[in-house]
Amino acid sequence: MDATEIGLWGVPLAILGGAIRVSTPFIFVSLGEAITERSGRINLGLEGTLVFGAMTAYAVAVMTNSPWIGLLAAAFAGLCFGLFHGWICKFPKVNDIAIGIALMLFGSGLAFFFGKPFIKPKAPNLPAIPFGGWSDIPQVQAALDVNVLFLIGAVLSVILWWAFRNTRAGLIVRVVGDSSDAARAMGLNPDTVRLAATGVGGALAGIGGAYLSLYYPGSWTERISSGQGLMAVALVIFARWNPLGCFAAALLFGGAGALGPALQSVGVTQGYYLFYAAPYILTLIIMIATSSPTRSLAGAPGELSITK
Amino acid sequence: MTDRFMLSRRQLLKTSAAGAAFGLASAAFPISRAFAATATVGFIYVGPKDDYGYNQAHAEGAATLKGIEGITVVEEENVPETVDVQKTMESMINLDGASLIFPTSFGYFDPHMLAMCAKFPDVQFRHCGGMWDKAKHPMNAGSYFGYIGMGQYLNGVVAGHTSKTKKLGFVAAKPIPQVLLNINSFLLGARSVDPAITCQVIFTGEWSLAVKEAEATNALVDQGADVITCHVDSPKVVVETAAGRGAFVCGYHANQSPLAPEKYLTGAEWNWAKVYKMFVDDLVAGTPLPNFTRGGLADGFVKMSPLGPAVGEPARKQFDATLAEMMKGGFAVIKGPLKSNKGAVVATASQAFPETAIELESMDYLVEGVVGSTA
Numbered sequence: 001m002d003a004t005e006i007g008l009w010g011v012p013l014a015i016l017g018g019a020i021r022v023s024t025p026f027i028f029v030s031l032g033e034a035i036t037e038r039s040g041r042i043n044l045g046l047e048g049t050l051v052f053g054a055m056t057a058y059a060v061a062v063m064t065n066s067p068w069i070g071l072l073a074a075a076f077a078g079l080c081f082g083l084f085h086g087w088i089c090k091f092p093k094v095n096d097i098a099i100g101i102a103l104m105l106f107g108s109g110l111a112f113f114f115g116k117p118f119i120k121p122k123a124p125n126l127p128a129i130p131f132g133g134w135s136d137i138p139q140v141q142a143a144l145d146v147n148v149l150f151l152i153g154a155v156l157s158v159i160l161w162w163a164f165r166n167t168r169a170g171l172i173v174r175v176v177g178d179s180s181d182a183a184r185a186m187g188l189n190p191d192t193v194r195l196a197a198t199g200v201g202g203a204l205a206g207i208g209g210a211y212l213s214l215y216y217p218g219s220w221t222e223r224i225s226s227g228q229g230l231m232a233v234a235l236v237i238f239a240r241w242n243p244l245g246c247f248a249a250a251l252l253f254g255g256a257g258a259l260g261p262a263l264q265s266v267g268v269t270q271g272y273y274l275f276y277a278a279p280y281i282l283t284l285i286i287m288i289a290t291s292s293p294t295r296s297l298a299g300a301p302g303e304l305s306i307t308k
Numbered sequence: 309m310t311d312r313f314m315l316s317r318r319q320l321l322k323t324s325a326a327g328a329a330f331g332l333a334s335a336a337f338p339i340s341r342a343f344a345a346t347a348t349v350g351f352i353y354v355g356p357k358d359d360y361g362y363n364q365a366h367a368e369g370a371a372t373l374k375g376i377e378g379i380t381v382v383e384e385e386n387v388p389e390t391v392d393v394q395k396t397m398e399s400m401i402n403l404d405g406a407s408l409i410f411p412t413s414f415g416y417f418d419p420h421m422l423a424m425c426a427k428f429p430d431v432q433f434r435h436c437g438g439m440w441d442k443a444k445h446p447m448n449a450g451s452y453f454g455y456i457g458m459g460q461y462l463n464g465v466v467a468g469h470t471s472k473t474k475k476l477g478f479v480a481a482k483p484i485p486q487v488l489l490n491i492n493s494f495l496l497g498a499r500s501v502d503p504a505i506t507c508q509v510i511f512t513g514e515w516s517l518a519v520k521e522a523e524a525t526n527a528l529v530d531q532g533a534d535v536i537t538c539h540v541d542s543p544k545v546v547v548e549t550a551a552g553r554g555a556f557v558c559g560y561h562a563n564q565s566p567l568a569p570e571k572y573l574t575g576a577e578w579n580w581a582k583v584y585k586m587f588v589d590d591l592v593a594g595t596p597l598p599n600f601t602r603g604g605l606a607d608g609f610v611k612m613s614p615l616g617p618a619v620g621e622p623a624r625k626q627f628d629a630t631l632a633e634m635m636k637g638g639f640a641v642i643k644g645p646l647k648s649n650k651g652a653v654v655a656t657a658s659q660a661f662p663e664t665a666i667e668l669e670s671m672d673y674l675v676e677g678v679v680g681s682t683a
Contacts, residue, residue: 021526116358119359261523261527270681272681
């Protein structure tokens with residue numbers, strides 16, 4: 001076999017590579033949303049935060065020539081968006097879903113407005129760690145170029161999973177999410193906790209945006225997100241509010257997204273629209289298989305406005 | 309009840325008084341402006357107008373009109389191919405007084421532009437693409453397009469000389485005739501160098517999907533393709549991803565060489581400035597605008613990016629010779645004997661379809677040597 005010919009092995013390799021490359025924004029947005037929803041609020045605005053984070057990261061990286069400062073700026077911008085959402089939702093009779101939709105449109109629009117001058121310039125990219133050095137095959141090496149943000153996301157999901165069970169902060173977020181009354185009886189202020197949780201969630205979504213514009217696909221355009229922020233919010237429900245589940249679901253979506261192009265590249269060309277729908281079909285199947293008419297969703301925070 | 313009626317009547321009076329004042333003011337303006345502006349031309353783009361691609365090519369063309377005395381250019385970008393584009397057209401006509409509108413995206417035509425044609429019979433609409441049909445569509449509509457397949461053939465010539473693996477890659481959006489012609493032309497150009505070359509095509513299904521385009525490019529490089537080109541709205545992602553993986557790239561829509569100076573071979577670019585100037589000259593002169601406008605390299609509708617540093621001498625020679633041949637006119641990319649990749653005969657030995665052949669605008673096949681499927 002010729003070194004450049006990998007034939008059908010290209011499909012599993014592309015799914016693996018795709019899972020690593022494409023999943024990172026999903027990981028960060030869904031972890032951020034998991035924290036927010038565990039505290040009893042839904043922030044649908046993360047799509048807007050993702051796009052604004054992508055723009056901020058790219059713009060700041062262009063101006064400072066450092067992708068890391070860009071990343072920090074994106075996280076800060078995300079934090080501001082999250083805090084804004086948390087602050088508005090504190091007022092009585094404010095619907096968090098409606099505010100989220102407003103912020104989604106606002107974030108994208110603001111990003112397009114400020115992002116105009118940054119479409120042309122080239123920003124420095126975030127570094128990747130080559131894990132494929134053991135292989136001589138260039139395709140394997142390319143698939144195993146793992147960005148540091150992916151690794152941070154993986155570690156973060158384990159830490160969050162552990163923290164929700166075992167730390168005081170994790171328990172506070174959970175009790176606020178499950179019952180405001182119980183939280184108040186314990187002397188906690190649910191609004192403050194939710195404000196912090198939404199802020200952290202926004203910051204993580206901003207980091208997800210930085211990955212899009214600074215690593216993969218690695219440039220700022222107005223179409224960069226194509227709805228990934230919204231999908232990540234849906235992933236949280238799919239993952240049953242479990243950070244480890246979020247990580248797995250993000251990998252699954254990333255890998256399934258790579259399936260369509262990979263199959264076409266090896267000559268399976270019929271019905272590619274159907275392959276592109278693979279992630280959504282998979283979601284439907286899992287949701288149907290795990291749902292039950294006799295009980296509510298397992299793991300759903302009690303204060304969430306969709307389950308109340 | 310009476311109070312509320314009184315109030316609303318008072319408000320009505322107030323509003324209409326204000327409206328009348330505004331009406332007077334705006335009525336006074338056009339008279340004084342009429343000397344300065346003879347026509348307003350509207351451009352509508354489906355994406356951002358600096359996307360290194362389709363929309364940028366149109367916006368660059370529109371920008372050249374801004375210097376012309378008496379012409380006002382109004383533009384709107386990121387307009388979806390939905391009822392939104394009808395609202396944009398209406399506001400361009402009613403608020404800006406546009407008398408000629410260019411809705412530049414494929415999906416604007418039916419039903420959106422046709423609905424506006426019926427509603428505003430005095431306004432001229434020209435759509436980019438090949439959809440206007442004299443038998444079916446109104447006379448204040450029309451279409452213009454360039455024979456950019458020729459440019460993709462030239463891309464293919466250079467790619468055929470440059471490729472070492474004899475495998476080319478094509479990232480395509482949707483299997484519509486214009487896209488299929490580009491894919492076929494790219495491969496046939498390469499096969500004019502070496503008949504053993506194949507071209508793998510991946511359809512992403514949408515005009516602009518950054519992540520999927522990057523995945524498609526990676527999948528093509530993984531399968532050994534070493535020259536990549538594309539037909540998507542913004543080739544930026546494809547060009548950067550391919551160059552990042554060490555593959556050569558041929559551009560499309562606009563010049564993408566600044567994105568990958570070492571790896572960029574050449575590219576097929578639009579030259580809409582020429583087309584828009586032509587329409588506007590007719591508009592100013594008061595002559596009827598053509599409904600069916602087509603042109604290629606020889607007409608200046610299409611141009612090639614300058615050859616990049618990686619292009620070798622034999623490639624340069626054949627590129628120049630082929631280009632000279634095309635400039636003479638009548639050059640046929642699709643000529644017999646030619647089969648589709650499903651084995652059907654698409655051109656018999658005696659048949660040749662030059663760029664002007666109307667049959668090419670309903671192309672529904674991929675030629676032999678292209679790995680891919682139209683559905």
